[in-house]
Amino acid sequence: IDQYKMPVSFKYWDDCLDPDDMRLMWADPHVSKEWTDAGEEQGQKVHLSRDPDGEAYLTQTEIMVVAAITVQRHFKSQLDPYMIGALAEIASGKRLFVDNYDRKTKETKMGIMQVTPEVAQWLGRELGYKNYDIELEDNIDLLYWPFINVYFGAAYAKWLFSCDEKERTEEFVVRAYKGGKKKATHKSSAPIFERYLYVKETLLSMRQPDSLNELAPDLLENSSTAGTQLVYWDSKVSVEDLDGMWSQPDVLKEWTNSGERRGNVRFSHDAKKRPYLSRVEVKVWLVLNSCAVTSHFLSLVGFPLCRAKT
Structure with a gap:
């Protein structure tokens, strides 16, 4: 697998987020405090965090809110937001723009949850995940948008729970998501689950589930991306x-x-x-x-x- 940086990049959260989603981010007290402490102001563009190499990444606070909003909006009572948050961290190291090209499959994993365009398009065509349309070549870069990438990543994780007409465990799903279905039960993928459990426990210790259950319910219900209806x-x-x-x-x-x-x-x-x-x-x-x-x-x-x- 070859890892490389894509020329696509955003400087601000506002460049890769709907205004409604931006309001949801600001409405969360944990995000609001983190951004305010970093010198950001509501009503102004919010800078994406950068690591020492200058690569954009999401903080754990940001990842958890994106995961929680996505789960509440599209997968309520079906997925654990802490699972999605931990998967995002182990998949990409929290980075937005580092892609991985697999020479065997000739597919490129993109974005915070390392979703391939082929998987995202398949999820839309075959399983009805059509809240975001990336069928057109011009729209594929939308997979770099955190909410869009997490939407498809979460949808794929949900599918893995029942793939091949079998009820799967959390461990199988995590190992299959990161290492591929064929290696989900192979000893080589065991460290993936160990790393995942550590990250998930860190996220749980950072923020209790109760604080995510009622995440801006009024804003979430009225946001434009909630229950987006496609026109046929x-x-x-x-x-x-x-x-x-x-x-x-x-x-x-x-x-x-x-x-x-x-x-x-x-x-x-x-x-x-x-x-x-x-x-x-x-x-x-x-x-x-x-x-x-x-x-x-x-x-x-x-x-x-x-x-x-x-």
Whole structure:
């Protein structure tokens, strides 16, 4: 496995976080104190921490809040936030931008929980984890965003608990997450679990579970990323119109490459989760409807023809 730094980098938390998530971070008293003690001010951009080599990393306080918010938002009563926090630390050493390329699988693990784009895309296509869309090549760098990376990392950990139709232990999941499923029961991965237990105990001693249970509940409930609803073509246009779109080679190619399936075609969403139509979709719709993209269609879709991707 080759480890290297990616040219992608952020200087501030605000560069890799939704404003709603930023408010959630500030609302946590532990994060607020840590940031304030470091000279950060609410309403101003917050610097990411840097190690002596200048690499961005998350503190344990930050990791735990990101993990807790993610679990409460998407995996409530299904995953332990301390497990996710500890997995994030042992996976990446808390660093945001050091990637690991596996020559055998030809896949690159990215971000705080070392998630590969292939795994994240599979989780979205096959298991329905579509709160964040990284199907498009331009969106893959979103995996460096802490909340997005932890979302997919947690989803993969949840899948490991029941992979191969077997009920798995925490130890199996941790060893499989870090060392691969094939080595989950091999003696070579035993140190992974030992390290994990140490980190998890450190996180527990730093912050008790009760302080995470009611983490900004009002803000969390109202945040824009909580329960984000994707918009589907199937719910906006007739079956005949959709069949017409599928019949066009350019649309078929674009939708197939994006992992869309008949009866479940998503509109594209940008980094801020705003829906938009691609240039191919606009062109084909114009042809099929005699160059009439009417106000009726726009009202059905619910958003304007803008931000068309290249």
